[in-house]
Structure formats: C-alpha cells, structure tokens
Amino acid sequence: MRQEFINPFLDAVLNVLTTMAQTTAKPGKPLLKKDNLSLGAITGMIGMVGEKTKGSWAITFSKEAILHIASNMLGEQLEEIDEMVTDVVCEITNMVTGGAKRVLSEKGYRFNLAIPTMISGDDHFVHHKTKGPIIIIPFETEAGNFFVEVCFENEKV
Amino acid sequence: MRQEFINPFLDAVLNVLTTMAQTTAKPGKPLLKKDNLSLGAITGMIGMVGEKTKGSWAITFSKEAILHIASNMLGEQLEEIDEMVTDVVCEITNMVTGGAKRVLSEKGYRFNLAIPTMISGDDHFVHHKTKGPIIIIPFETEAGNFFVEVCFENEKV
Numbered sequence: 001m002r003q004e005f006i007n008p009f010l011d012a013v014l015n016v017l018t019t020m021a022q023t024t025a026k027p028g029k030p031l032l033k034k035d036n037l038s039l040g041a042i043t044g045m046i047g048m049v050g051e052k053t054k055g056s057w058a059i060t061f062s063k064e065a066i067l068h069i070a071s072n073m074l075g076e077q078l079e080e081i082d083e084m085v086t087d088v089v090c091e092i093t094n095m096v097t098g099g100a101k102r103v104l105s106e107k108g109y110r111f112n113l114a115i116p117t118m119i120s121g122d123d124h125f126v127h128h129k130t131k132g133p134i135i136i137i138p139f140e141t142e143a144g145n146f147f148v149e150v151c152f153e154n155e156k157v
Numbered sequence: 158m159r160q161e162f163i164n165p166f167l168d169a170v171l172n173v174l175t176t177m178a179q180t181t182a183k184p185g186k187p188l189l190k191k192d193n194l195s196l197g198a199i200t201g202m203i204g205m206v207g208e209k210t211k212g213s214w215a216i217t218f219s220k221e222a223i224l225h226i227a228s229n230m231l232g233e234q235l236e237e238i239d240e241m242v243t244d245v246v247c248e249i250t251n252m253v254t255g256g257a258k259r260v261l262s263e264k265g266y267r268f269n270l271a272i273p274t275m276i277s278g279d280d281h282f283v284h285h286k287t288k289g290p291i292i293i294i295p296f297e298t299e300a301g302n303f304f305v306e307v308c309f310e311n312e313k314v
C-alpha cells in the first residue's frame with residue numbers, strides 16, 4: 001500500500017470534523033495493526049473497489065469522542081450510542097470516503113460507489129479482508145480518542 | 158424492496174453450504190427486523206450499489222453453526238472463531254454475493270463489485286444504512302442456527 005493512500009483519509013477526517021462538528025483532532029503516529037480488535041465503541045467501515053486496487057477503511061470512535069462529535073453536529077446533548085449517533089457515524093464515513101475519493105481520483109485512482117457498514121457494541125472486532133498491511137492512526141480530541149484504519153492492496157502492475 | 162430480491166440470496170446460501178460444506182440448512186419464515194442486534198457470533202456483510210437500487214445483506218452465524226460449516230469446508234475440526242473461520246465467512250459472503258448478483262443481473266439489476274466486512278464478537282450490532290425494510294430469514298442446520306438479512310431500497314422510477 002502506498003503512503004499516498006493514507007493522507008487523503010486523514011485530511012478528509014480532519015476536515016469533516018472541523019467543519020461539521022467544530023472538533024479539532026490531533027493525529028498520532030501511524031502504527032501497523034497486528035490484530036482485529038476494534039478499539040472503540042462504534043465503527044464505520046467501507047470497502048472500496050477500483051480498477052487499480054481495492055481495500056477498505058474504517059473509523060472507530062470511543063464512546064466519549066463520538067458523543068461529543070455527534071452532539072456538536074446535531075446541536076443537542078447526546079448521552080447514548082443510539083440510532084441518531086449511528087447515523088452520524090454513517091454520515092462521517094460517507095463524507096470522508098467522498099473527500100478521499102476525490103483526492104485519489106486526481107491521482108488516477110478511481111473507485112466505485114459503495115455502502116458503508118456500521119458496527120457497534122463493546123469489544124467488537126472488525127476484519128479487513130484485503131491482502132495488504134493495515135495502517136492504524138490514533139487521533140486525540142478534547143473529548144476522547146478515535147482511530148482510523150486504512151488497508152489497500154498493492155496495485156496491479 | 159421487492160420479494161424477488163430475497164430469493165437469490167437464499168438460494169445462493171443453500172447452494173454454497175450444500176456444495177462447499179456438505180451442510181443442509183432449512184430456511185424458516187422471513188421476519189421484518191426491528192432492531193440492529195446481530196443474533197450470532199460472527200457476521201459477514203456487504204454493501205451493493207447498482208444503477209437501479211442499492212442495499213446491503215448480511216449473514217450471521219451462531220458459533221456452533223460456523224464451526225461445523227468451517228470444519229466441513231476445511232476438512233479439519235475447528236474449535237474457536239479464529240482467523241481461519243473469519244476467512245471462511247468472508248469466502249461464503251463473497252460466493253453468495255456472486256451467486257445472487259448473477260441471478261439479479263439476469264433480471265436486469267446490475268451491481269458494482271464490493272468488498273465484504275467481517276465482524277465478530279459477542280453481542281455486536283450491525284446496522285443496515287439503506288432506506289428500506291430489513292428482512293431477516295432464520296436458518297436451521299444440524300449444528301445450529303444462522304440468519305440472513307437483506308435490505309434494499311425501493312428502486313428509482
């Protein structure tokens with residue numbers, strides 16, 4: 001997987017959270033993910049298929065982080081991960097995917113439209129089923145942590 | 158969602174399990190799903206986008222059912238939901254999607270390629286984010302139950 005596949009997702013995440021949720025997030029050092037344990041309470045995940053490569057990316061929020069973000073986006077104080085919060089994660093996942101796709105398209109990587117998957121529940125595991133390393137980037141916000149995972153196959157030669 | 162969207166997935170599930178895992182499954186009565194609680198230990202899920210409609214489907218296995226199926230497919234006795242079992246669920250999800258896509262294509266519904274998502278863990282929730290009813294079909298096997306969920310939007314007119 002090329003480094004240039006990571007940054008469009010990170011940039012889009014920061015951009016979406018700033019503009020939609022007035023939330024500043026600070027990215028930490030990228031790590032190679034070794035297991036499938038999702039490190040939060042709710043995950044938005046989407047598979048992306050293009051002519052040159054395919055892969056998936058996911059965003060996993062701690063309960064504190066997503067309640068803060070969703071409350072800011074919706075303009076009301078939310079206390080539990082309910083259907084409204086799930087919809088916010090879905091919207092974030094779609095917006096980040098759209099932003100990253102636009103940048104990747106300019107680099108010559110076009111992807112089909114796809115539908116995101118939402119998963120919630122304590123200690124759930126998400127599995128990237130693409131043959132490629134899984135890069136995980138931790139983020140800090142004033143309200144808690146979240147993680148972005150990106151996994152794409154090496155492109156066909 | 159049209160009834161004709163359900164049967165291609167059911168037929169493909171029965172076909173894949175019979176031919177690949179020597180497992181006979183008996184479908185029960187389809188139900189309208191009211192909440193997002195996944196009723197098993199591991200789920201394969203995939204979003205499908207076409208010109209006329211979009212949606213997602215999922216297959217959720219009890220631990221007993223998937224260990225029986227995976228053991229039959231791989232020819233060795235498996236005791237835990239590990240990476241090998243996750244790969245089997247991914248393969249089943251891909252094969253059923255392929256089979257259903259072929260039948261739907263003959264009816265004039267073509268879909269883009271997509272990447273499945275695997276989720277494991279007790280009491281996880283999966284959320285279909287398409288605007289349509291979620292139909293859930295329970296299946297019985299000699300080794301335990303599994304469930305198939307199908308959710309597609311009404312087609313554009």
